[in-house]
Amino acid sequence: MKFGAASFKRGKINEHYLKLEASYLFSDIAKRVAAFQKAHPGKELIKLGIGDVTRPLPEVCIQAFHRAVDEMAQAATFRGYGPEQGYEFLREKIARHDFQARGAQIGADEIFVSDGAKCDNGNIQEIFATDITVAIPDPVYPVYLDTNVMAGRTGAFVNGRYQGVVYLDATRANGFVPALPGTRADLVYLCFPNNPTGATIGRAQLKQWVDYARENRAILLYDAAYEVFIRDPSLPHTIYEIEGAREVAIEFRSFSKMAGFTGTRCAYSVVPKACTAYTAAGEPQPVHALWHRRHTTKFNGVSYPVQRAAEAVYSPEGGDQCRALADYYLRNAALIRREVTDLGYECIGGENSPYIWVDTRMDSWKFFDRLLEQAHVVCTPGVGFGRCGAGYVRISAFNDHEKVQQALERMRRTLKR
Ligand code: PLP
Numbered sequence: 166m167k168f169g170a171a172s173f174k175r176g177k178i179n180e181h182y183l184k185l186e187a188s189y190l191f192s193d194i195a196k197r198v199a200a201f202q203k204a205h206p207g208k209e210l211i212k213l214g215i216g217d218v219t220r221p222l223p224e225v226c227i228q229a230f231h232r233a234v235d236e237m238a239q240a241a242t243f244r245g246y247g248p249e250q251g252y253e254f255l256r257e258k259i260a261r262h263d264f265q266a267r268g269a270q271i272g273a274d275e276i277f278v279s280d281g282a283k284c285d286n287g288n289i290q291e292i293f294a295t296d297i298t299v300a301i302p303d304p305v306y307p308v309y310l311d312t313n314v315m316a317g318r319t320g321a322f323v324n325g326r327y328q329g330v331v332y333l334d335a336t337r338a339n340g341f342v343p344a345l346p347g348t349r350a351d352l353v354y355l356c357f358p359n360n361p362t363g364a365t366i367g368r369a370q371l372k373q374w375v376d377y378a379r380e381n382r383a384i385l386l387y388d389a390a391y392e393v394f395i396r397d398p399s400l401p402h403t404i405y406e407i408e409g410a411r412e413v414a415i416e417f418r419s420f421s422k423m424a425g426f427t428g429t430r431c432a433y434s435v436v437p438k439a440c441t442a443y444t445a446a447g448e449p450q451p452v453h454a455l456w457h458r459r460h461t462t463k464f465n466g467v468s469y470p471v472q473r474a475a476e477a478v479y480s481p482e483g484g485d486q487c488r489a490l491a492d493y494y495l496r497n498a499a500l501i502r503r504e505v506t507d508l509g510y511e512c513i514g515g516e517n518s519p520y521i522w523v524d525t526r527m528d529s530w531k532f533f534d535r536l537l538e539q540a541h542v543v544c545t546p547g548v549g550f551g552r553c554g555a556g557y558v559r560i561s562a563f564n565d566h567e568k569v570q571q572a573l574e575r576m577r578r579t580l581k582r
Contacts (some may be wrong), residue, residue: 169345172528173396181317184327189306190549191215192305194533201537211572213501216360216519216576218425220493220565222474223486231478239419244469249461251278251433258479259433259474264416268403275453279461280467282390282432286354287312288463289386289415289434292455293352300331300344300350304361304550304557306388309354309449325552333360334357334553341390341513341522342366344420345377353378356388359560361550362522363498363514365400371407378413384413384442384452390432393423393491395517400440403435411437415452424478424520431467431475494519497569498562504573505560508580519562522547538573 183481194214202210202534222230237241241301241428250256256273264271286308290299299313310327314318320328331350333343341364355374357366378385387404401486404414416435420426439450467475479484495516502515505523515521525532529546536558562569 174330179315179317179521181315181319182354184312184319184321186313186322190545193549194543196446197534197537198543205262206573208541210537210541210566211564212543213564213569213572214545214561216561216563217427218276218494220425220490220562222425222429223478223483223490225477225480225483226413226429226474227485229465229472230474233473237469238416247466247469247472248316249464249466250274250457251276251467252472252476255476256433260419262479262484264403264405264435267402267406269403269409271403271405271435271437275435276476277434277456278467279432279434279435279460279464279471282388282417282421282431282434285417285432285434286386286388289417289456290316290318290352292452292459293384294445296403298329298335298349300332300346300353300383301554302333302335302354302356302359302549302562304335304554305354306356306360307550308384309388333553335359336553337511337524340364342370345373345464349381350383352384352386354386354388356390356575358391358518359520360391361515361520361545361554362546363516363518363520364395364522365395365517366398368401368407371401371404375407375410375413377405380442385410385439387414387416389416390419391422391518393487394495396495397517399519405435405437411439412441415456415530420475420478423476423491424483424488426475429471429474433553479517481511497498497564497566500519500569500573501560501562504577508577511579521560521562522561523558525556525558527556529555530557536576536579540572540579542572542575 227248238355255278256276257277259276260271288310299318301310302456314327319330335341335343341362392402402412405418407442419432425443436453436456441449441451444450478487497513500520505512510523512521512523529548533546538545545559547554547559
């Protein structure tokens with residue numbers, strides 16, 4: 166039966182998706198790389214672009230993985246659906262090692278294990294109203310911005326920016342740590358050590374954000390996916406080291422960079438029970454209950470072998486192996502930083518971070534093309550992360566040591582000319 170045209174709107178879409186910028190940074194890069202390779206089939210490219218790891222999983226994780234797969238092969242030890250929030254054995258170790266050991270009062274029941282910090286960062290916004298104001302850094306890991314566009318929290322994309330968003334500029338002038346906005350925001354995204362700039366935040370600066378959130382009834386969404394690279398003892402590893410953060414902050418962590426899990430998938434979010442947002446009528450509402458509801462309704466848990474592999478990270482050998490893994494990339498980062506500086510470019514990052522943010526003194530894409538065509542090295546144009554990234558490129562330390570050395574030699578030859 167055919168119903169009237171007025172009452173039947175076929176395939177009506179979420180039109181907020183149409184506001185998204187037409188092209189995605191990494192697909193633009195992929196297109197230029199593919200065109201180069203087609204034109205120069207014999208030339209070997211070295212990729213210091215996308216932030217994916219290259220080294221194998223730590224040995225303890227592999228062993229735990231194998232043992233868990235064997236358990237799944239026996240009726241007596243087989244496991245079906247697990248708890249959506251994650252197995253207690255993993256949540257308990259996360260709470261103890263990543264938080265309590267640092268003096269941060271986080272309990273196992275405040276941890277939500279997931280299959281990625283990307284999903285968590287993207288999904289979290291849906292427990293908040295659509296008419297709130299979001300503050301988002303520029304340059305930025307694009308997930309924070311795009312998921313808010315999709316949800317309808319922004320206006321159109323005009324002159325390189327979405328209307329209605331409070332942009333937090335990270336520039337040379339502020340050491341790439343955004344200043345507090347001169348206006349109220351309900352949700353504030355922060356990421357330290359930062360992707361793409363590699364900047365870190367000190368305790369005093371982070372405290373200012375916590376105070377801002379407390380004074381303005383805002384919630385901080387703190388992405389600490391690169392925490393494993395922190396070596397400077399003065400830097401906070403978690404926002405919950407800061408007094409008062411439990412009431413206003415949600416933190417995101419990932420095993421991707423911590424233990425090479427980008428292809429294995431395991432992460433977690435931390436939502437303290439004291440963290441409070443408000444209804445339109447001003448009634449306080451614990452965010453934990455909302456996220457718990459969302460997580461258990463829409464997610465069915467990370468696989469048992471993956472959670473066992475993640476648990477192994479917290480054994481003494483696991484700790485050593487993860488540290489060695491991060492040190493491997495940090496050694497690359499230090500080399501890149503030194504070489505780029507020697508070549509006369511200003512940069513930040515590369516210390517406590519796998520990313521080096523280089524001021525190219527020219528258009529980001531022009532510099533990208535120059536490195537691609539003359540050095541056969543792929544980097545990431547900073548402008549793809551936001552307007553404040555114009556003139557910068559991000560160089561990633563995620564590659565094998567020999568490849569990084571080779572890339573740096575090629576860059577030296579090209580950029581010294
Ligand atoms: N957060 C930041 C800042 C990232 O750069 C990335 C990945 O590059 C992620 C989150 C995604 O982490 P996951 O692999 O756990 O989804």
